[in-house]
Amino acid sequence: MLKRSHRFHGYGSLRRTYSHGQTVRGSLISLRYGSRPAGKPYRVAVVVSRKVHKSAVVRNRIRRRVYEWMRQSETVPLATDLIFTVFSDQVATLGAEQLNSLLSELLTKASLQVKKSV
């Protein structure tokens, strides 16, 4: 789990990211991201719908795996909002290396596009 400052609080900032952010699609997870005012820490949310899997245990596992990967990786730029939307229950049983490659690919795509737009 991430620190409180690296998580979203309330609906307003989430709605802002959804409406103004850009999307990068992966094979199992898609990432929607937006920029924050400079100097503020990054924030992460993970969305796992009930349609992904019925069991709350499996959904919790997916969410915690993504959060844990974000905590351990040091490659995230400052001042960004990230929303991971999972749409497959394979994320729960995926190998650690595959999950690593999947998520880092998403982030590199996203950070490249951010540099272009800025």
Add this chain to the structure above:
RNA sequence: CCAGAUUAUUGGCUGAUCGCGUGGUGCAAUAUACACGAGGAAAGUCCGGGCAGCAAAGGGAAGGGCAGUCGCUAACGGUGACCAGGGGCGACCCUAGGGAAAGUGCCACAGAAACGAAACCGCCAAACCUAGUUUGGCAAGGGUGAAACGAGCGGGGUAAGAGCCCGCAAUUUAUAGCGGUGACGCUAUAGAAUGGUAAACCCUGCCUGCUGCAAGGAGAUGGAUCCUUUAGGCCUAAAGCCCAAAGUAUCCCGCUAAGGAUCCACCGUAAAAACCGCUUGAGUCUGUGAGCAAUCGCAGACCUAGAUAGAUGAUCAGUCUCGACAGAACCCGGCUUAUAGAUAAUCUGGCAAU
């Protein structure tokens, strides 16, 4: 040993590093060290209660629910013991288990006829135009159907038959006696003739207001003016009475006296994911007493999630029997459903040995 029945318990463990939630420590903090951190079903939301709001939660009706008896419980549609009926060789299991003798409805097709009575084949008698027809009697036999008029067997009886009569047995009602708190059981006596269906309407008895923590509270306090409480009727007028209108979240009775708008001052930005409700509670564990049991009493010890985009994860090492179903969101008591395996206790049947 094999095959079962019932009840109960358990639901990987140990260490290290990084990380998260809450608490308290602290002047304070994003810091330091410490403590605690999902379940037996947390699930389904099927019942019941606490708690909260609807002014209060009063009476009646309607509506809804329940249904053997006696208990347990805060309460229940839950549960314990027992009774009756059914199933099993047995341990034991199953049952929406009040009333069809208050009334109404329904019983398709087939069948003569589906509950009020009737008669297709048939049996019997009489008459006649005598291979048969008509009229009358019968309801035992056949046929139809899930069900056929509704008490079986034997005897008598008759033209033929029939509870038409008698004996025995069954059902059921009432009374009496005995046993039981009771449902009920046993015995005796006296009657009765009753198709099924109440998870059809209904009757009887008992229970029941509605909404749900997204309830709700606090955060927003004080003053002035105006409007409605009138209109209408009784009365010369006032007072008073009647009636209408408002609230009581289905209706009636009954009850209630207040409600709204504008402006000024204060508050400070608009109403909360952020504060309270929120976790100490019909609490957990141990011992002991009462009771067949459910359960209750007494004593001691303990505090054991409380979040708000929502805390249990990652990596490494060791170990075993290699780990099922599965994630709290106001809280409890049940029910139902999911659950790899492991363990314990009591009991039944069979085989073998003694």
Add this chain to the structure above:
RNA sequence: GCGCGGGUGUUGGAAUUGGUAGACAAGGUUGACUUAAAAUCAGCUGCCCAAAAGGCGUGCGGGUUCGAUUCCCGCCCCGCGCA
């Protein structure tokens, strides 16, 4: 979290005092018409079975009843509302 509504052939959708499940429409398919296709007309169309007979079929599993899409109970799935 709390509260509601629904589930019938391949699809939409009928069928209620409980009495032959699948009306009607779309789709599919066979035949006719055509050089060919479309349109049109006629037939078939839930599943098991070579066919008949028979059996099973209203989300699933039980129950009440002579008989259940319908009444009752327990599950599964889908959808909606409430700040």
